[in-house]
Amino acid sequence: MRETVTHLPAADTNHTVNANDRAITALVMLAHGLVHTYEMAVPIFVVIWLTEFDLINLGIAQFNVTTATVGVIVTLGYGLFGAGALPGGIVVDRIGSRRLITGCLLGMGGSYILLGLAPSMVVIALALVLWGLSASVYHPAGLSLISKGVEQRGTGLAYHGVAGNLGIGLGPLVAAVLLLVAEWRTVALVLGVPALLAAVYASQASFDETAAVTAATDGGSKASSGIDSLGEFLTESKHLLTGSFLLVFVVVMCSGLYYRGVLTFLPELLRGLPGFEPIPIETLLPPGVLSALGIEVGTGQTLKPQDYFYAGLLLIGVLGQYAGGKLSDRIPVEYGIAGSFLVLAVLAVLFVPVSAMGFGPLAVLGALLGIALFVVQPMYQAAVAEYTPAGTRGLSYGFTYLGVFGVGALGGGLAGSILAFANATALFGTLAGIALVAAVTGVALARRK
Structure with a gap:
């Protein structure tokens, strides 16, 4: 397919590039901060689960709620957070970053809504599994979007990292403060809402995902087929x-x-x-x-x-x-x-x-x-x-x-x-x-x- 190139005046081109950089950076900062907010809020809830629940009832077997059994449940979610990155990377090359980031945000928000409604440790485990699977696709999707869509790649990565660190540091702090005035299920429900709103924003934001791709700076290839x-x-x-x-x-x-x-x-x-x-x-x-x-x-x-x-x-x-x-x-x-x-x-x-x-x-x-x-x-x-x-x-x-x-x-x-x-x-x-x-x-x- 032959590519048509439109030449714009220099000022307009710079404006377009900068606007695209800003739009992508805003989205990935929001999503990255939420990913790590949810990741680091889980340990705050663990202390409560250990005192509120006595048994993990699987129907055919029951297990006492201890640091060991809760640790297995939490590790399951965190493990999927890492293991899902590779298939997430394959998918993003096929369908693009926007759709995958939107799905990630919907899944994370839904997982915390499910967590807030959980009547048992089994449902809590399901919520953490959903969070791990949803969050796992973010990094390949978000970083692929920065690397292919942001002209000032290093600056985009810097702001992206800053947002992640704010989520890492403020996530448990926000959860702890909310727990001073509400019980943990309410806190989980409240935390789930921002991701759902962010998913709506991600689906509507306007940007070019491949604006910064050049053969000279991207591994020698402009291929995008995945x-x-x-x-x-x-x-x-x-x-x-x-x-x-x-x-x-x-x-x-x-x-x-x-x-x-x-x-x-x-x-x-x-x-x-x-x-x-x-x-x-x-x-x-x-x-x-x-x-x-x-x-x-x-x-x-x-x-x-x-x-x-x-x-x-x-x-x-x-x-x-x-x-x-x-x-x-x-x-x-x-x-x-x-x-x-x-x-x-x-x-x-x-x-x-x-x-x-x-x-x-x-x-x-x-x-x-x-x-x-x-x-x-x-x-x-x-x-x-x-x-x-x-x-x-x-x-x-x-x-x-x-x-x-x-x-x-x-x-x-x-x-x-x-x-x-x-x-x-x-x-x-x-x-x-x-x-x-x-x-x-x-x-x-x-x-x-």
Whole structure:
């Protein structure tokens, strides 16, 4: 099919491009923030489920509600969040990002509505499965849309990452605040509404999904047909994983392992450190405020500093996401990857000795860790766009988030095992080794390029 090119005046062209960039960026920021809001609100509900429910009744068998059984249910949803990224990447290359993002938002909103209506742990499990399946398609769809539709790709990735970090940090905070004035089912219903409204917006927003695709900057191909068969899937996957993208895949797996490894047990690690002793809430607020919040004096309720340190570390990652996206527009992403992971390795080595110095030094290191932890994300996202053809961009991001959330999920188990059989020094030494592997891989990418 012959392509017709219309030449516009320079000012009009710039206006069109900028408007398209803004429209896409607004949509992906909204969707990305909601994905991580729902992801990080689940642990807030877990504490309540453990006290409200006694049995998981499957009909043919019953199980007590314990941290182990609830953990299996939550892991099922989180596991699908990672596992669904690869098929989601295949689908986005066939039907485009808009439809998949709209479906993702509808599914997530519906899952939280179902959660708010759940009479039992079985229905809660179904709601989390629906959330995991719905949310899993977002990253390949959203990042494919940025990589193919946004001219200022690095800046788009930066804003996209900022929105995700706001969801990560504010999601549990919003849920916790709402729980002060409403019971958990009502909170779940309220949280489900924004995703449904966002789905309506996604279906109506006006933008060109492929405005930024060029043969020179998108893996040498303007193809947009996607995967048609199992054979083509295997062929394209082999092509991706035998080229430079294999090195990018190693980087994203290391990123996922480090991310889950350092964060999964961080509040528990902080709990026993100097400066993290529980603080009685009644010593922080006047009686009138305590009464308005429904907190009775003398109940022994305490503020846990490690939780707020943890949330602060995640929120400050906004700066890292923004800086990483901007840097990926200004420096070769390969060197950015290598340098960022080298910093993460150094911070891992320093964590245990600095933690013995008191709250102040650890707060500084925590801030640096929060920034560095998220600087790498827009960089490897940009690297995927540079090392893959546009026609299989969704498949490429599917593999990427299979690595980040799927393989990366093993980081939590790895951290738990190391802490059970060794200590924090061994854990952070292992994390430093993982970061060094990613740094060396970044250098290898640069040399290969």
